[in-house]
Amino acid sequence: MAKNMGLPSIDITFKEQGISRIGRSERGIVALLLQDKNVEGTFNVYNIGQIPKELSEKNKEQVELALKGYVRSPRKVIVVVEKSDAVKLTLDLTSPTFKELETLRWDFFTVPFIEKEDAEKVSTWIKNQNDNYKKRCQAILPNVKADYEKIINYTIEEVRSGEKTYKTNEYLSRIAGLIAGTPMQIAVTYAPLPELDYCTVYNKEELTEKIGQGEFILMNDGEKIKVARGINSLTTTNETKGDSFRKIKIISIMDAMADDIEQTAEDSYLGKYANTYDNKCLLMSAILGYMEILENDSLLQPKMSSIGIDLDAQKAFLDSMGYKTADGRTPDEMDLSEIKEADTKDKVYIAARCKILDAIEEIYLPITI
Secondary structure, three states: OOOOOOOOOOOOOOOOOOOOOOOOOOOOEEEEEEEEOOOOEEEEEOOHHHOOOOOOHHHHHHHHHHHOOOOOOOOEEEEEEEEOOOOOOOOOOOOHHHHHHHHOOOOEEEOOOOOHHHHHHHHHHHHHHHHHHOOOOEEEEEOOOOOOOOEEEEOOOEEEEOOEEEEHHHOHHHHHHHHHOOOOOOOOOOOEOOOOOEEOOOOHHHHHHHHHOOEEOEEEOOOOEEEOOOEOOOOOOOOOOOHHHHEHHHHHHHHHHHHHHHHHHHHHOOOOOOOOHHHHHHHHHHHHHHHHHHHHOOOEOOOOOEEEEOHHHHHHHHHHOOOOOOOOOOHHHOOHHHHHHOOOOOOOOEEEEOOEOOOOOOOOOOOOO
């Protein structure tokens, strides 16, 4: 049966334990969706001076919270504003606003003041964007047990900064900016929020339980308020999605790698080379060189990266096409070198292996005296 032909495509997936010249990009773009009675439009904000002056004071504050960042400020805050006179924020995921968000380039999304029902809808939308449209992005949402690696479930009921109190859905911008301002070499674990004087208190047992349930929470170590652990909402792991998929740091590196390779393939390879074995080798060499850049940047473990023709996938494709050599042999009768160099029409089947470096989060130190 003929397969429907659509746009040229690049399918990049990662698996636990064997993750099945490109420039390395930096992630860290926050998208904020606001509703305001005076303003409508999309604004690229790099510093406080660029916040639209017509925004309400509470919306200005949300952009300011996002810009605080962590080690650095977010690369950019995309402020998408819907005009609304409503007192209570309500979302329509079929609106032009969400269609625009699908076309914009951003890494972390949140909606200040979002209510529970809408948060669940946004969670579903983010999952759909990642799984069905390959838009690699994460969202920070309040009290959403998504069990999904692209949803960060912020659950702290209350924090205080001086006389100002923030409920869960009022502090999402700060958390989004904090994560976006974290370089990929480190984790957001134990990141301090120096402006805070108080956060909802949990003992160690409760903290451990909440982290195990996929909650992004804060803690007071007696001197400062800080992030308890940089995790997302994923709690159900398996052979292809292990514990490392629970780490925001790991997911961010996976997303960056997939985006970088895909962008370069689209710009420099798709439609521009004959699909010969030699040209496949050129592409593989470029990808391997990119992974070596990540190794040098302490994002991948050194000397653990490799790439080659995916022989199993290539053989399966040849079988599906009824492929035969000039002397009439089928793929089952071909040797590995013949399968590797066979004509695969417009398809390229390659597989890579690398090891993403985590950050130091647990130290075991027996001391003998």
